[in-house]
Amino acid sequence: GNSVTQMEGPVTLSEEAFLTINCTYTATGYPSLFWYVQYPGEGLQLLLKATKADDKGSNKGFEATYRKETTSFHLEKGSVQVSDSAVYFCALITGGYNKLIFGAGTRLAVHP
Amino acid sequence: DSGVTQTPKHLITATGQRVTLRCSPRSGDLSVYWYQQSLDQGLQFLIQYYNGEERAKGNILERFSAQQFPDLHSELNLSSLELGDSALYFCASSVDFGRPMNTEAFFGQGTRLTVV
Numbered sequence: 455g456n457s458v459t460q461m462e463g464p465v466t467l468s469e470e471a472f473l474t475i476n477c478t479y480t481a482t483g484y485p486s487l488f489w490y491v492q493y494p495g496e497g498l499q500l501l502l503k504a505t506k507a508d509d510k511g512s513n514k515g516f517e518a519t520y521r522k523e524t525t526s527f528h529l530e531k532g533s534v535q536v537s538d539s540a541v542y543f544c545a546l547i548t549g550g551y552n553k554l555i556f557g558a559g560t561r562l563a564v565h566p
Numbered sequence: 567d568s569g570v571t572q573t574p575k576h577l578i579t580a581t582g583q584r585v586t587l588r589c590s591p592r593s594g595d596l597s598v599y600w601y602q603q604s605l606d607q608g609l610q611f612l613i614q615y616y617n618g619e620e621r622a623k624g625n626i627l628e629r630f631s632a633q634q635f636p637d638l639h640s641e642l643n644l645s646s647l648e649l650g651d652s653a654l655y656f657c658a659s660s661v662d663f664g665r666p667m668n669t670e671a672f673f674g675q676g677t678r679l680t681v682v
Contacts, residue, residue: 490673495675496675497568497570497656497673497674497675497676498656498658498673499568499673500670500671500672503670543609553599553611553614553622553624554599554601554611554658554671555611556608556609557608558608559608559609
């Protein structure tokens with residue numbers, strides 16, 4: 455079946471450090487891939503997306519490249535800020551419906 | 567603000583009871599999705615409605631049901647509640663069923679259900 459696997463958290467970094475959160479997927483067909491972010495006490499917000507192989511999604515300094523050969527969509531940011539502290543979810547959509555299939559989420563804590 | 571409104575924000579109820587969670591989608595969005603977020607199961611898709619009709623079902627228990635009304639708001643009904651039903655329930659909406667690959671889902675802030 456379709457699934458998403460994320461690296462386990464929590465990830466703890468100092469401000470201005472480099473961030474990578476790994477995400478790999480299993481899917482039939484050609485999925486679209488997403489990163490959602492959940493700030494404390496809030497719902498999920500779309501951070502970035504990529505709809506086909508080799509696409510790069512980017513937003514707010516975050517980037518992720520759709521790698522079909524490795525079935526991966528790793529999230530990166532060159533210099534994290536305290537305000538980036540949140541839970542990050544990798545997700546996919548495939549097939550004829552829009553239901554998102556989520557990974558388990560990775561909690562990021564950034565310290566000054 | 568995503569434009570998706572969920573009420574109530576918090577709900578505390580006893581085992582065996584029944585509750586109704588409400589979701590108003592973004593203006594113009596025809597699809598509504600319900601998700602359950604719990605510590606042990608993560609984010610699980612429950613059910614999707616499009617323009618009043620059920621379109622997809624996920625890991626939704628038989629004790630749970632949902633519907634989407636003509637004004638497009640949706641309700642999730644949870645009955646015979648158990649302690650394990652305690653979770654955050656999210657509603658999301660999107661504009662277009664027919665273009666799945668590029669459709670963004672907008673999430674509400676969720677309803678936190680505590681069963682005691």
